[in-house]
Every structure is written in C-alpha cells, then in structure tokens.
Amino acid sequence: MATIYDVSQLAGVSLATVSRVMNKNANVSEKTRLKVEAAMAQLDYKPNTFAQSLASNCSNSIGVLVSQLDGPYYGPMMAEIESCLRAENKHVIIAVGHSNAATEIDSVDFLLSRGCDALILDVEAVSDDYLIELSQGPTPIVLINRYIAQISERCIYLNNELGGYLATRHLLDLGHRDIAYISGPKNKHDACERLEGHIRALSELQIAFDPDLCFEGNYKEEAGVEAMKFLLASGKTFTAVVGANDQMVSGAISVCLEMGMKIPEQLSFVGYDNIPFARYISPKLTTINNPIHEMGKMAALWLLKNVYNTDIDVLSVFSPELVVRGSACARS
Amino acid sequence: MATIYDVSQLAGVSLATVSRVMNKNANVSEKTRLKVEAAMAQLDYKPNTFAQSLASNCSNSIGVLVSQLDGPYYGPMMAEIESCLRAENKHVIIAVGHSNAATEIDSVDFLLSRGCDALILDVEAVSDDYLIELSQGPTPIVLINRYIAQISERCIYLNNELGGYLATRHLLDLGHRDIAYISGPKNKHDACERLEGHIRALSELQIAFDPDLCFEGNYKEEAGVEAMKFLLASGKTFTAVVGANDQMVSGAISVCLEMGMKIPEQLSFVGYDNIPFARYISPKLTTINNPIHEMGKMAALWLLKNVYNTDIDVLSVFSPELVVRGSACARS
DNA sequence: CTGTTAGCGCGTTCAA
DNA sequence: TTGAACGCGCTAACAG
Numbered sequence: 001m002a003t004i005y006d007v008s009q010l011a012g013v014s015l016a017t018v019s020r021v022m023n024k025n026a027n028v029s030e031k032t033r034l035k036v037e038a039a040m041a042q043l044d045y046k047p048n049t050f051a052q053s054l055a056s057n058c059s060n061s062i063g064v065l066v067s068q069l070d071g072p073y074y075g076p077m078m079a080e081i082e083s084c085l086r087a088e089n090k091h092v093i094i095a096v097g098h099s100n101a102a103t104e105i106d107s108v109d110f111l112l113s114r115g116c117d118a119l120i121l122d123v124e125a126v127s128d129d130y131l132i133e134l135s136q137g138p139t140p141i142v143l144i145n146r147y148i149a150q151i152s153e154r155c156i157y158l159n160n161e162l163g164g165y166l167a168t169r170h171l172l173d174l175g176h177r178d179i180a181y182i183s184g185p186k187n188k189h190d191a192c193e194r195l196e197g198h199i200r201a202l203s204e205l206q207i208a209f210d211p212d213l214c215f216e217g218n219y220k221e222e223a224g225v226e227a228m229k230f231l232l233a234s235g236k237t238f239t240a241v242v243g244a245n246d247q248m249v250s251g252a253i254s255v256c257l258e259m260g261m262k263i264p265e266q267l268s269f270v271g272y273d274n275i276p277f278a279r280y281i282s283p284k285l286t287t288i289n290n291p292i293h294e295m296g297k298m299a300a301l302w303l304l305k306n307v308y309n310t311d312i313d314v315l316s317v318f319s320p321e322l323v324v325r326g327s328a329c330a331r332s
Numbered sequence: 333m334a335t336i337y338d339v340s341q342l343a344g345v346s347l348a349t350v351s352r353v354m355n356k357n358a359n360v361s362e363k364t365r366l367k368v369e370a371a372m373a374q375l376d377y378k379p380n381t382f383a384q385s386l387a388s389n390c391s392n393s394i395g396v397l398v399s400q401l402d403g404p405y406y407g408p409m410m411a412e413i414e415s416c417l418r419a420e421n422k423h424v425i426i427a428v429g430h431s432n433a434a435t436e437i438d439s440v441d442f443l444l445s446r447g448c449d450a451l452i453l454d455v456e457a458v459s460d461d462y463l464i465e466l467s468q469g470p471t472p473i474v475l476i477n478r479y480i481a482q483i484s485e486r487c488i489y490l491n492n493e494l495g496g497y498l499a500t501r502h503l504l505d506l507g508h509r510d511i512a513y514i515s516g517p518k519n520k521h522d523a524c525e526r527l528e529g530h531i532r533a534l535s536e537l538q539i540a541f542d543p544d545l546c547f548e549g550n551y552k553e554e555a556g557v558e559a560m561k562f563l564l565a566s567g568k569t570f571t572a573v574v575g576a577n578d579q580m581v582s583g584a585i586s587v588c589l590e591m592g593m594k595i596p597e598q599l600s601f602v603g604y605d606n607i608p609f610a611r612y613i614s615p616k617l618t619t620i621n622n623p624i625h626e627m628g629k630m631a632a633l634w635l636l637k638n639v640y641n642t643d644i645d646v647l648s649v650f651s652p653e654l655v656v657r658g659s660a661c662a663r664s
Numbered sequence: 665c666t667g668t669t670a671g672c673g674c675g676t677t678c679a680a
Numbered sequence: 681t682t683g684a685a686c687g688c689g690c691t692a693a694c695a696g
Contacts, residue, residue: 005689014667015668017667049446050689054691078402110421113378282586337673348682354674382673388676
C-alpha cells in the first residue's frame with residue numbers, strides 16, 4: 001500500500017505538500033498540485049483513514065443508534081442517513097438499542113469508543129437527564145423521535161400528540177363516538193403522546209376516555225391481534241379503533257377479517273406511521289403519515305452543517321398528516 | 333482523555349506493560365496486572381481505537397454492503413449481523429449498493445478505504461469476475477445471496493431454484509395447471525433462479541412455460557399491481573399465480589381484492605421470502621421461507637471464525653421451505 | 665507557496 | 681516478567 005511518503009518521493013515534494021493537496025483547502029500552486037495528483041494516481045494511493053483520524057482527531061464517522069433494525073420503521077430512515085452522509089464521504093456505524101436502557105447506554109459507549117464524530121440517537125429507554133448530560137460531552141448528538149426542552153435544538157421531532165389527535169379526529173368527523181384505542185407501550189414517549197392526542201380529540205366533543213376501551217400493546221403485529229381479541233371479548237360497544245402504529249392495526253384487522261367481519265363497514269380503523277406496506281394491506285390503511293425518512297435526512301444534514309461545516313440547507317420542520325385510504329368510513 | 337501513558341505513570345510501569353494487560357495474551361504478573369487495571373479504572377481509560385488500528389493494522393470493523401436498506405428484506409439480516417458482531421466488540425459499517433454496478437463497486441471501495449477487516453456483500457449488479465478478483469485481495473469477503481463456484485466457500489446462499497420449484501409445485505399439487513408468474517428483474521441472479529425452478533416444476537408435468545403468462549417486475553409492491561393488471565388484461569386463463577417475492581404478490585392481491593375478487597377461491601397466490609408482514613396480510617400469504625436473517629448470522633459467524641479466529645461454531649446450511657397459509661387453495 | 669519537524673496513541677520488537 | 685525505543689501514516693504548526 002502506497003503511503004503519503006511514496007507519493008511525496010515520486011512527485012518530488014514534501015509530505016506536507018501532499019497532505020495539502022489531499023485536504024483541498026490549503027494553497028498549493030497549480031503546477032505542484034498536478035504533479036502530486038499524477039503521482040497519487042500512478043501509485044493508486046489511498047490515504048490511511050486511521051492515520052488521518054489519529055492525527056486530525058476526526059474520524060468522518062457518525063454513529064447511528066436505533067431501537068431496532070428489523071421491522072418496517074427504521075429502514076427508510078437508515079437509508080436516508082446513509083445516502084446523505086455517504087455523499088459527503090462520511091460513514092455510518094450502526095448499533096441497536098432494543099428499547100432497553102442498559103443496552104442503549106452500552107451502545108452509546110460503544111459508538112463513542114469507536115471515535116464517532118457525532119451520534120444520531122433514536123433512544124427510548126434512557127432518561128432525559130442522561131441525554132442532557134451526554135449532549136454536554138465533546139461528541140455532538142442529535143435526537144430523533146424525542147423532544148427534550150433543554151436541548152430542543154438537537155431534537156428532530158414529530159408532534160406525536162397532534163398525530164394522535166388527527167387520527168381520532170378523523171373518526172369523530174366520520175360520526176364515530178365509541179372509539180377503541182390500541183396503545184403502544186406506556187413507557188415509550190411517543191406512545192404516551194399519541195394517546196394524549198387521542199384523549200384530547202375525544203374531550204373536544206365531551207367524550208370521556210374509557211380505559212376499558214384501551215389496550216396497551218408493544219407496537220408489533222401480534223399485539224394488534226391480542227388487542228383485538230381483548231376488545232372483542234370485552235363486550236364493550238365500539239365502531240372504530242385507532243392504533244398507535246400500523247403494525248398493530250394490521251394485526252387487529254387480520255383477526256376481524258378472519259372472523260368474517262367487513263372492514264371498514266363494520267369497524268373502522270386508523271393507523272399511525274404510514275409504513276410502506278400500509279397501502280398494500282387490504283383494506284388499504286387510513287393512517288397518519290410519519291415522515292421518518294425525512295427526519296433521518298434532517299438529522300444527517302444537521303450534522304453535516306453543524307459538525308462538518310458543510311454548506312447546505314437543513315430542511316424545515318414537518319408535521320404529522322392524515323392519509324385517507326380505505327380502512328375507515330362513516331359510521332353507519 | 334486519558335492515554336496509555338497516563339495509565340503507565342499512575343501505575344508506575346511502562347507503556348508496554350499497560351499495552352500487555354490490554355491485550356490479554358502476553359505474560360504479565362498478577363500483581364502488576366492489578367495495579368494497571370486499577371489505574372485504568374481510576375482514570376476511566378478508554379483505548380483510542382484509531383491508534384490501535386494504526387499500530388496493529390486491524391480495525392475491528394466489518395463492512396456490510398446491501399442493495400437496499402428500506403423494504404422488509406434486509407432489516408432482519410442487518411439485525412443479526414449487528415448483534416453477532418457487536419457481541420465480539422466488532423462494529424459494522426454500512427453501505428448501500430442500490431443494485432447498480434457502479435454504485436456497488438464504489439461502495440466496496442468506500443468500505444475498503446475505511447479499513448474494514450472484512451466485507452459482507454449482498455451485491456447483484458457486479459460481475460462474478462469482479463468478485464473473484466476482489467476475493468483474492470487482502471480483505472476477506474463473504475457473499476450473501478449469491479453463488480460463485482470458484483469461491484463457493486465464501487458464499488452464503490439459498491437454493492433459489494428449489495424455492496421457485498417448491499412454490500409452483502405446491503400449486504400443481506393443488507390441481508392448478510394454468511399458473512401465471514410474476515418474475516423479479518431478469519438481471520438479478522435470484523430472480524432468474526426462482527423462475528427456473530418454476531419452469532422445472534411445470535415441465536415435470538409436461539406443462540409448457542407460457543411467456544405470455546409471465547411478467548417481469550422489479551420486486552416492489554407497485555410492480556405487483558402492474559403485473560396483475562397486465563395479466564388480467566391479457567385475456568389468458570389462469571387460476572393461480574406465483575410471485576418472485578412477497579411484496580409483488582401483495583401488490584397483485586391488492587388489485588384483485590379491489591376488483592371484488594375472492595382470494596384464494598378465485599385465484600391462488602404463492603409468494604416468496606416470507607417477510608414478516610406476510611402473515612398479517614389478508615389473506616395470509618402462502619410463501620417460501622427465506623431465512624435471510626440466519627444467512628446474516630452465518631456470515632457474521634463465519635467472519636468471526638475465519639478473520640478473528642474466534643472459537644465458535646458456524647451454522648450448517650439451510651434450504652427454502654414452503655409455508656402454507658391462506659393465499660392458495662385447491663383448484664375448484 | 666513549500667519544507668521541516670513534532671506529535672497523534674498505541675503495538676511490538678529487542679534487550680535486560 | 682518488564683522496559684526502551686521505534687514505527688504505523690498522517691496533520692498541523694512553524695519557518696522560510
């Protein structure tokens with residue numbers, strides 16, 4: 001493997017000059033620059049990134065911590081992050097937190113020990129205080145899907161409460177009054193916020209929230225089937241159900257269909273997230289769009305701008321939006 | 333940040349000794365080892381991975397190149413790879429190839445330039461020759477989802493032809509004789525192999541393959557809807573359709589459902605891959621299980637064993653298997 | 665605009 | 681079993 005030294009010899013210049021042409025910025029005369037570039041090409045020279053990192057204390061790597069890698073949710077986000085960063089020749093190191101505080105902290109340490117220049121975190125179990133303290137450390141962080149007032153400028157966040165509100169509001173507008181709710185795990189911020197939105201929509205029409213009509217699931221399909229079975233067995237009346245994410249709704253719908261129910265005629269459903277599959281499920285899911293890939297993009301661009309001083313525009317904010325498809329209809 | 337030097341001072345030993353206790357193997361007396369460990373703890377010492385990599389020429393990082401990150405397919409694989417590698421304190425750097433030769437090659441170069449100790453590649457567009465040559469380079473590679481005879485020991489591979497055979501065979505066994513096929517892109521190995529399996533099953537019963545009953549899609553849901561529209565409009569008779577992956581089948585089913593058709597009574601479907609969502613689609617997909625996450629695991633373990641000499645057992649081989657659910661029934 | 669010279673933090677001989 | 685010394689490949693002052 002050719003080193004910077006070999007290049008400098010071949011080009012007849014010093015190490016420093018070679019280093020200068022590599023790192024653009026400095027002033028090098030056209031002539032010597034061409035000489036050096038020719039030498040680099042001839043030797044097929046590739047800089048050693050470890051040496052660069054050691055000397056410059058910059059690794060050009062970003063750590064990305066997500067709570068899971070399987071499931072339909074994080075793929076689009078990772079894809080955006082990778083492509084934005086890659087375009088600037090940064091690389092991404094991944095870690096998975098499994099929504100578990102110990103694992104999340106361990107993952108952060110892992111990423112930090114790997115010398116990441118910055119971290120993109122989608123963490124759920126860890127405390128606000130931990131994150132605030134972390135944000136004061138030497139490595140910049142950006143939070144996805146979480147809002148902490150003290151470090152709000154580092155939070156890339158969707159208004160989950162509003163999304164929950166919109167979902168339920170849609171059903172209310174369609175005439176439904178008895179609306180069941182399949183919640184995400186109560187220990188997750190987004191799950192609580194979505195539920196709050198649901199309750200707010202209800203209260204606008206003076207409808208009391210009925211805890212018996214609410215089932216707490218874990219965001220997976222299987223929880224949706226459990227929830228539906230529970231709700232159906234409860235003997236309670238309801239003409240619509242809101243799910244805290246599309247996966248649970250799809251699980252819930254599957255049990256209804258299996259029982260021969262007509263969806264949405266007999267029961268309306270509204271989901272949340274608008275995962276790619278939502279439009280190919282039958283019936284097509286009416287849901288709340290969660291622009292998770294855009295949030296990934298924004299996180300990446302934010303870092304490019306604030307950590308690497310790249311000259312780019314960071315996107316503006318975004319809001320949850322209702323996507324009307326076929327899983328909810330007017331109350332008969 | 334404390335360095336090895338600080339630790340050596342505090343412990344009253346030399347740099348080399350500290351280095352020795354970090355890298356276990358060497359002989360250090362119990363007494364001095366404890367002294368050093370105490371010093372490391374007191375200083376909260378964390379080794380600088382760049383310096384380690386530079387000096388040892390080993391980065392403890394594995395590059396993983398997949399063709400896409402969104403979609404239901406690669407998530408489970410990435411999850412397995414991350415967890416296996418992470419357990420051994422290796423980290424994974426990701427890159428996306430987008431099934432495009434230039435991008436794939438660029439990604440490999442990118443990963444290589446990042447000093448990865450080894451590469452896990454899921455590439456489709458690049459030639460066999462390129463991969464064979466790459467495998468002779470200094471950085472070990474493992475191929476997922478691809479078989480190249482000359483480097484077979486580095487290929488982690490599912491028998492796609494057999495899977496295609498099983499899918500069609502199942503429909504044949506159910507009495508179907510006119511079977512449409514929604515193929516993946518013909519420039520992808522797995523797509524061709526699956527189709528070959530389909531044709532073999534057909535030929536076992538002396539049924540000629542009818543090109544008019546075959547539509548080439550791009551593995552996405554949307555291609556499934558296009559395919560279905562095309563097949564329905566063709567005027568050809570068929571009672572069943574095999575899709576080269578679950579996503580296209582779900583797209584295809586969605587158009588049938590929208591037209592009011594009864595699935596599977598009027599038309600049977602068999603998919604491929606058994607993506608997590610397959611069991612929550614309505615009707616639940618009969619499909620071919622593709623143990624992609626196990627392949628990811630195997631790739632990771634193989635590297636641990638062969639590159640890092642970790643003492644672990646590598647999994648045995650696996651085969652595609654039919655998963656019977658509700659999207660295909662006997663011909664009426 | 666270019667060259668010289670120190671490090672960056674650690675692994676690894678080679679002696680002792 | 682331990683320590684001294686060198687080198688990994690590159691960046692960043694500082695001089696000129």
